[in-house]
Amino acid sequence: MPATSRPWALVSPASRGIGLQLARRILQTTNVPVVATARKELDRTKGEILNGLKVDESRLDVLKVDMLDETTIESAASHCASKFPTKGDGAHHLHLAYIIPGLLFPEKSPRQIDASSALLTFQTNALGPLLMLKHFSPFLPKKNASFAEEDDAMKGLPKQAIMGLMSARVGSITDNTLGGWYSYRASKAAVNQITKTFDNFLRSTAGDAAMAVALHPGTVKTELSREFWGNVREEKLFEAEWVAERLVERLRRVLGVGERGRCWDWKGEEIPP
Template sequence: MSNATTESRRAEGVADCPPNLSRAPAIITRPVRVRAVDPRQPSSRGIGLAVTRHLLRTTTLPILATTRNPDPSAAKSSLIDSLGRDGIDDAARLHVLPLDVTDEASIQAASERAAELFPPKTHHLHLGLAMPGILHPEKSPKQVDYAGALETLKVNTLGPLMLLKWFGEFLPRKGTDMSEVAATTASSASAHHATFLLMSARVGSTTDNRLGGWYSYRASKAGVISLARTFDNHLRVRSGDKAMAMAYHPGTVKTEFSREFWGNVKEEKLFSAEFAAEKLVGVVGGRDVQSDRGRCWDWKGEEVKP
C-alpha cells in the first residue's frame, strides 16, 4: 500500500481515450417492446470502456453513455474509433451525454435527457452499471486526509446513490411486460428481470477485512454494498421480481486505477479490462432474481459477504 495521503488513484484510466472522464457513468438501452434502458458507468475508461466495447460487439443494444468530457462528441468518436469496425454503424445506437457523479444537477440533467430519448412510458431500464471510483490508499489513521476522504465518499458512495435516485425510476415495475427481452436473451437467467449493478470491492467486506488500511476506500465500498441491499429492498416492493440490485467485485484489473499495485498481484490474478468486462456481463446474466438479489458477487460468481 502507498503511504501517500494526498495522491489518489482514479478508476477507469486508459491511455487511448479522452482524459478527465473517470467519474462518467453510462446508460445502456436495450429493446423491450419499444426499447428498454440500462444505466452503466464509466463508459470512456478502463472497465467501463471495455464493457461498452463488449456490448457494442456482442449485442444490438442502443447505448446511452455519459462522460465528464465537455465535448461528449469527442468521447463518442474515440470510443467508436477504438472498435475498429468499419462498415458497422455503431454510432447510430450510441448516445453520449455529459455527467459528473459529484454534481447532482448534471445527473438530473442526464436523466431528463435520457427520458426524452427513451420515454419511460414506452421504455424501461434493463441493465444498470454504476462504476465510479477513486482511491486514497491510507495505511494508518494519521494518513487520512479529510478532503481526500470526503472526495472518496462523494465519488464512490454518494455518486452511485445519486445515480439510483435519478435513474432508478427507469427500472421496470411489477406490471411491466418483459416478454420481448426474454425472447431476445433466452439463455440468460436475467432475461426476465432488470439489474442495477453498483461497483464495490472485496475490501468493502467487513467480514473479509483481515489486513486493515485503506480507511476511506474501505468505508466507501462497504457503503456501496449496503446501498445495493437497501435499494434492492425498495425494488422488492416497487418492482417485485422484475428488477433487482446487486454489488460487484471485479477483481484486480490492469487499469491506471490499480497501476501502483500491479507488482503485488500474481500475474494470473491481474485481469485485462476486456476479461473483466466479459466476466462482469456473464455474472450479471447468471444471477437469479429470487436467490441472488441484494448481495455482492465477485468475478467468479461467488458471494462477497458484507
C-alpha cells in the same frame, strides 16, 4: 408496463477502463441502445467506445455526468426521459445498468487520512452512485412487468432488469483481515449497504422485474490500481476487456431473483458483507 416496452442500457462512467469496455461489450452482444457517460471529452469517449466495432453508431449516446455534480446527473436523466419515455406507445425501460465510479487514496495508517481526500472518496464512490439511483431508478420497470426471452430486443440481456453497482472485496467487513485503505474500504462498504437498501425498495416497486446487485471485478489493469500492480500475482491481475466480458455474462446468465441485493465477484462467488 406495456408489453411493447423496449430495453436500453446505461454505463456510468464509461470514459476509460472497465466502463469503456462494458459499453463496448454491451454494444457487441445486445441490440439495445446504450447510454454511456463521461465527465469531459464526450466525443473522444464515443470514438474510443466505437473504435473497431461493427455496430450501428446511433445506438450509442455519450452524456456528461460528473458524480460530484448532481445537476449533471439530473440533466442526463432528463435527456434519457426524452429519448426513452416510460409510458405510452413505444415505451422503454432501463434493463441493464452499471454504476461504477471509483477513487482510491491508499491510507496505510490512520495518520495518512486526509479529510478532503476521504470526503472526495465518499462523494465519488458512494454518494455519486446514490444520486444516480435517485435520478435513474424511475426508468426501471415496475411490478408485474414481463420480458419475452424470444424477443430480439432482449438478445444478450438478463431476464430481470438489473442495476449493478461497483463494490470491491475490500468493502467486506467480514473479509477484512489486513486493514488499511480506510476511506476506500468504508466507501465500498457503503456501496454494499446502498445496494441492499435500494434492492429492498425495488422488491416493493418492481417485484421480480428489477433488482440491484453489487459487483467486485477483481484487480484490473486501470489507473485506479496502477501503483499496486507490482504487488499482485500475474494470474490475479486482469485486463479491463476480460473483466467486462465476465461482468456482462455474470448478470446475463447466472443471476436470479434469489441472488438480489448481495455482492458478487466476477467469478460468480458471493462476497460477504
